[in-house]
Amino acid sequence: MGGGSRTWVGLGLLAGLALCPLVVPMYWVFILTEVLIMGLLAMSFNLLFGGAGLLSFGQASLFGVGAYGAALVLLHGPPSLGLAFAAGVGGAALVSLVIGYLCVRRDEIFFAMLTLGFGMMLFTVAHNWREVTGGSDGLSGFALPTLPVLGLSLFDPRVMYWFTLAVVAAGVGVLWRVHRSSFGLVLRASRENRERLAFVGASVARYRLAAFVVSGTLSGAAGVLFCLFNQMATPDVMHWAYSARPVLMAVLGGSTVFLGPAFGAAAFFALEQAVTSVTDSWMIVLGAVLIPVVLYFPEGILGTLVRWVSGSGRGDRG
Amino acid sequence: MDSRPLLEVRGLSHRFGRFRVLTDVSVRVAPGRLTALIGPNGAGKTTFYNCVSGRYVPTGGKVVFDGRDITGMPAHRVARLGLLRSFQITNIFPGLTVLENVLVPLTLRAGRGMRFWRAHHRDPAFVERAEGILERLGLAEQAHRRAAELPYGDKRRIEIALVMALDPKLVLLDEPTAGMTPEETDRMIGLIRDLAARSGITFFLTEHDMKVVFSVADHIYVLHQGRVLAQGPPDEIRGDRRVREAYLGGSLDP
Secondary structure (H helix, E strand, O other): OHHHHHHHHHHHHHHHHHHHHHHHHHHHHHHHHHHHHHHHHHHHHHHHHHOOOOOOOOOHHHHHHHHHHHHHHHHHHHOOOHHHHHHHHHHHHHHHHHHHHOOOOHHHHHHHHHHHHHHHHHHHHHOOOOHOHHHOEEEEEOOOOEEOOOOOOOOOOOHHHHHHHHHHHHHHHHHHHHOOOOOHHHHHHHHHOOOHHHOOOOOHHHHHHHHHHHHHHHHHHHHHHHHHHOOOOOHHHHHHHHHHHHHHHHHHHHHEOOOHHHHHHHHHHHHHHHHOOOOOHHHHHHHHHHHHHHHHHHHHHHHHHHHHHHHHOOOOOO | OOOOOOOEEEEEEHHHHHHEEEEEEEEEEEOOOOEEEEEEOOOHHHHHHHHHHOOOOOOOEEEEEEEEEEOOOHHHHHHHHHHHEOOOOOOOOOEEEEHHHHHHHHHHHOOOOOOOOHHHHHHHHHHHHHHHHHOOOOHHHHOOOOOHHOOOOHHHHHHHHHHHHOOOEEEEEEEEOOOOOHHHHHHHHHHHHHHHHOOOEEEEEEEOHHHHHHHHOOOEEEOOEEEEEEEOHHHHHHHHHHHHOOOOOOOOOO
């Protein structure tokens, strides 16, 4: 795809998503809002996974920092959307800077285990520090802020959806610019051969840390949205089991194509909706879908579709 | 050697645990001359490179490059000073295109690696320079193919292209013709000769293929069991009795 057609695909997708609440039933507006939020989480995760070749197993904890940051402001501070975002996103940026600094010098399973370890520490803080975080009940019972200028209430599911769409689109736009930037190129080189990259003059740890912070910050933004959407922040979203979600979504949709993880998030929820209406044990079906994808379509669903359409070899495409 | 050496290694020693790999190795590389380090397999050539280029911190001795002490300096900082190395095994960015492989070091060299918002590697000036380098190495036609798809000899030349993109002062070539067919070897020898003569870059190479060494080198060091056994111009080395013995005779004839 050329640069021009990519722009049209992006705008077309955005327009289509913006029109959704006008045509689909309200129940699906809720589902789509969650798809968008998880899509942003999965795509920010994939900056590390697909971009740098680093498997983070603690992404949900940064998502959770975003959610708790926003919840604490809305519970104790003024009902300001700007402040909620500042606290959630800023908190996630700061925490990912610290965790990232301690993790980026390790590779593969060691990196994954370190992120998992830090993620579980943050989960434990959220779960046990009852006075501040509300313990296992989490934080709830705060008023939702209204949108500045427009004065619309986020209680309206459609307004919540459109607001979510705007934030997610901005986040994905940032990821796209970063993916295409000079930094993105060097990051991909670090995924391909980190040692060679050092021998052409790059400090690999610095590039990884920068990617970790960008990724964590955007995961935090997704967490703020999740808090607004559910009107609560609970510790279960920081558990390591929740960190498996962005991993599954990226693998399902395809980590080598830009929108793959978001597509994976949509497929994940569509599958969940379809299966839970029939049986409670929907994870069995998820596993049954995931296994052939990993074995026979390692580029994921969207990755495989893009390859069929473009008919060329593998590579990093939009 | 009269002029100040570009690289001066003094009394370099390295050990892995109790095992001594290098003992008191001293080497001087004069600017503009093609110096070679030869020795049988296991003589310590690659360890020597790893100590000089920042992969290992040597357990003893000093490495001075272009007047600066670089002993124990990490690889990426050594590289930024202009001392680059190629590898014995193919060491490139396999999933990137050939052009992107060269754009990575060009981007880093220009200090643009940390630009999150702009794609400097798409600037025409960048692409033109990258294409110029590929042209010189005979890789122009493969520019948009994934590096992993190319034949072995081409990959080895991408390896050299990565190094050339950084405007090096000194290039360490670790067995540049290892595993090549005779045709690929001849092509690589021609390339090294051409670059050494025209680019102003000083080359220092290790080899165990004697044909390659005697056809390109101005000055040769012989490493044997971790020590410098002999050094001198090719003719002297060829006639050296100790060197012949180290190689069990015969194999020194090109």
